[in-house]
Amino acid sequence: xxxxxxxxxxxxxxxxxxxxxxxxxxxxxxxxxxxxxxxxxxxxxxxxxxxxxxxxxxxxxxxxxxxxxxxxxxxxxxxxxxxxxxxxxxxxxxxxxxxxxxxxxxxxxxxxxxxxxxxxxxxxxxxxxxxxxxxxxxxxxxxxxxxxxxxxxxxxxxxxxxxxxxxxxxxxxxxxxxxxx
Amino acid sequence: xxxxxxxxxxxxxxxxxxxxxxxxxxxxxxxxxxxxxxxxxxxxxxxxxxxxxxxxxxxxxxxxxxxxxxxxxxxxxxxxxxxxxxxxxxxxxxxxxxxxxxxxxxxxxxxxxxxxxxxxxxxxxxxxxxxxxxxxxxxxxxxxxxxxxxxxx
Numbered sequence: 001x002x003x004x005x006x007x008x009x010x011x012x013x014x015x016x017x018x019x020x021x022x023x024x025x026x027x028x029x030x031x032x033x034x035x036x037x038x039x040x041x042x043x044x045x046x047x048x049x050x051x052x053x054x055x056x057x058x059x060x061x062x063x064x065x066x067x068x069x070x071x072x073x074x075x076x077x078x079x080x081x082x083x084x085x086x087x088x089x090x091x092x093x094x095x096x097x098x099x100x101x102x103x104x105x106x107x108x109x110x111x112x113x114x115x116x117x118x119x120x121x122x123x124x125x126x127x128x129x130x131x132x133x134x135x136x137x138x139x140x141x142x143x144x145x146x147x148x149x150x151x152x153x154x155x156x157x158x159x160x161x162x163x164x165x166x167x168x169x170x171x172x173x174x175x176x177x178x179x180x181x
Numbered sequence: 182x183x184x185x186x187x188x189x190x191x192x193x194x195x196x197x198x199x200x201x202x203x204x205x206x207x208x209x210x211x212x213x214x215x216x217x218x219x220x221x222x223x224x225x226x227x228x229x230x231x232x233x234x235x236x237x238x239x240x241x242x243x244x245x246x247x248x249x250x251x252x253x254x255x256x257x258x259x260x261x262x263x264x265x266x267x268x269x270x271x272x273x274x275x276x277x278x279x280x281x282x283x284x285x286x287x288x289x290x291x292x293x294x295x296x297x298x299x300x301x302x303x304x305x306x307x308x309x310x311x312x313x314x315x316x317x318x319x320x321x322x323x324x325x326x327x328x329x330x331x332x333x334x
Contacts, residue, residue: 101239127240128243
């Protein structure tokens with residue numbers, strides 16, 4: 001019995017090793033979204049300079065769509081942009097944009113330079129809608145279902161792999177769900 | 182030497198740089214004090230190991246602005262916390278709330294403390310007993326040695 005007690009530290013070590021080992025696999029910078037399966041917080045953003053229409057949360061009802069938050073100041077957004085253009089061209093799903101904390105005119109210049117994959121873009125120059133969305137950085141992309149609920153959040157660049165393996169299957173799943181409903 | 186001084190100066194001036202700017206001050210000193218206390222309790226979600234009080238990230242500044250806005254709107258401290266928690270989850274609180282999935286986190290140190298204390302008590306007791314037994318044996322040996330010496334037995 002007393003001999004067995006000697007194994008307690010080893011056992012404790014094993015438990016902690018497993019626990020921390022599992023912890024290593026998680027990315028602590030990824031904060032789980034509070035919005036999943038909840039309705040998109042209501043917002044009504046003005047248009048970018050030179051555009052007629054802004055973006056309201058009501059625009060995202062009635063169809064499956066992507067809501068992409070970007071900024072012209074954000075280097076990863078430049079990496080992501082060609083992928084957004086490609087998705088827009090393929091017609092797989094409409095993409096809506098929120099230009100986050102850009103100075104006046106910067107978002108418009110960005111879209112003129114890189115192309116515009118968005119159906120509509122809202123200008124969140126104050127960053128308030130970003131906080132309502134629980135945003136932790138740019139780019140971030142929300143997958144919205146037909147009822148206007150957030151079903152998935154993608155943090156960071158939509159890589160071709162992320163689109164092919166994660167987002168597109170989810171989009172297709174939601175679209176078929178929408179047809180049935 | 183100069184380089185070292187510069188480095189030291191930078192290191193020690195970092196906290197000063199990070200404090201919210203003067204344009205962020207609320208006019209009402211009582212509200213400002215509450216705002217400052219709340220900043221320290223709320224995590225900067227882009228820098229995570231810092232509170233929004235310590236961080237000069239733009240998002241932290243926006244979150245401070247939201248805190249001031251809520252306070253001016255008459256929210257209680259708890260309501261401000263709840264407002265941000267609704268958007269960013271428990272992560273936004275520097276101190277995790279006591280609830281089901283954090284019980285282990287809160288109880289573990291207490292359990293370790295009690296376990297450690299119990300271990301020490303047990304160890305000391307067994308040691309004492311051992312010493313007592315050894316003493317008694319010692320006494321007996323010395324007694325018999327003495328009686329031998331004096332030829333009493």
